[in-house]
Amino acid sequence: MFEFRFADRLIAWQRSHGRHDLPWQVSDPYRVWLSEIMLQQTQVTTVLGYYARFLARFPDIASLAAAPLDDVLALWSGLGYYTRARNLHKAAQKVRDEFDGVFPTTREDIETLPGIGRSTAAAIASFAFGQREAILDGNVKRVLTRVYGIDGFPGEKKVENRLWDLAESLLPADAGDMPAYTQGLMDLGATVCSRSKPACTICPMVDGCVAVRDGRTAELPTKKPKKATPTRDTLMLIALNDDRVWLERRPPTGIWGGLLSLPEFADSAAAEAWLEERGDGELLPTWPELEHVFTHYRLIITPQPARLASLRGNTVREESGQWWELEAALDAGLPAPVKRLLQRLV
Template sequence: MTLAPLFAARLIAWQETHGRHGLPWQVSDAYRVWLSEIMLQQTQVSTVLGYYERFLARFPDLATLAAAPADDVLAHWSGLGYYSRARNLHKAAQRVVSDFGGVFPDQRVAMESLPGIGRSTAAAIAAFAFGRRETILDGNVKRVLTRCFGIDGYPGDKAVEARLWTLAESLLPADNTQMVAYTQGLMDLGATVCGRSKPACARCPMQDGCIAARDGRTAELPVRKPKKEVPQRETVMLIALHQGRVLLERRPPVGIWGGLLSLPQFDSTLAVADWLAANGDGELLPVWPDLLHVFTHFRLTITPQCVPLQRLTATHCADDSRIWLPLAEALDAGVPAPVRKLLLQALQGSAGLPLD
């Protein structure tokens, strides 16, 4: 059976009965759709729900987001990870105000000119908010298409990806009014049925035409990315405490945790001792247990070094990138997840409770 001519109609009918409905971003408002698409990149729906509502409560519209300080935006993104998304979201909102008169563009190509919006994300916004006949091609969709149509090769390779884009465009429904249900159906099928490890083929509307299901190849399609050894990195994080405050420093605007406040980092505990000798009187406490934090491209082992300071030296002067904040206030300042965990541990210790 040739699946392509039946694909869109089957998918739309399936979505109406079995797809996800009632999600807060299933609206035609471009700002809300855009925000959800950015938050949902590499993040599960269950995780995004709470962040989405809190973010909207603080930034209810594009103009409010564009006018907000970057620190405020990062603070409301804190814990969601991949912070470049938040920085690009903020920059894009400002670009919409400056270049598009504050009105979110309704064409995919124009959307792609904004920071943080690629072709698939722009297509999703165009389809959901404006009913445009544009195709998405995120990881879930690539998995559905490679299995249904037996596409070999790693989908991240340019040639394979180009083939998938062409295929995805050929499957679009002819009627623009069906684009919302079709696009949502693609997302839902990949997320809830055609899973990576245990696809529920018996519940799939494409089962009788799916090449991977027919040939027993669901485990090998899509072809996995060639494995590379994951780099290991180490750092010592200084938890300097003085009169109920903790020392934080601003990360560089680009790179890991770009623009966030974080604990100062050192190459070794000896370097922390040197810092203490130059900046105050205090005692180096025994290091806390290492904390492992896994990024997309490397694993970071954090050694926490707590240093309660009785006195700061007269020569101590934090530069513009370093500030002292009350511990409780630091937790709400927009810090990376592992730093927040260490601050909570420090706060627990300052309250006289046993440390984990």
């Protein structure tokens, strides 16, 4: 394997093209921590204002820990994801109560604070304490899967573990380079190796990037596999009385809201019970299953035809539905698969 010197390239790129003017590019772990939390799911430009206001009101961990939660939430108002603020407050109190007010210095200890996982803990350890700890957020996953051509959904344990291993193997030898290296990873992922339309022509990794070489930047990282659309089974009763069919109005919301449709049952026994309540009828052999695909699930319909010879007088029409002449039914608003079923009868 040829020597790609990923870290060296990244650090050099960061020094010449990265950002050096962000207010949280300091070694105070509290400031780094605050920025990392605010930057989760929120863009830099939005964070800048909130960050300044938050720090003005809570300049250190002690003041944050001592504040009422409502004051913290007020300063978070508009940022969204408010559990971040609750965790921040709780973590400040934990630092006060369990770490003697001193922010912990190892990734392991940092990770015990609420709202801080492995990647965020590593970012703080790297920026504030210059420790050789690898981060692996969404940006980094994108950069690594592309540059190293790693297939598989990064949310999958196996793939994620591999990415963590890779991220650790790429760390610069000199811990003094960690802030520039970590910032470089974040900046590269955010500004060059973007999700769509990455700026490969200006990327410092372009000549060694597997995704570029193979024309696969659009395919990597591998998308989250669509979980097999759930399947629902239903039995639709096609109750016939001469040339009339029983239809029911569906509730106004939900699937096929407000449309006329056939009554549905869990099984033939339930359908038979329905029949017996209404007259002298018999189930006929079911028709072959019918599949109907929605965006979010597949519906397997078992058509259950039945004949009702004599009706009980009070059930010709009821709250739930009524008998329809087939021709009229087909002209009414019917769900597509129901219409297909009824068309077989004419």
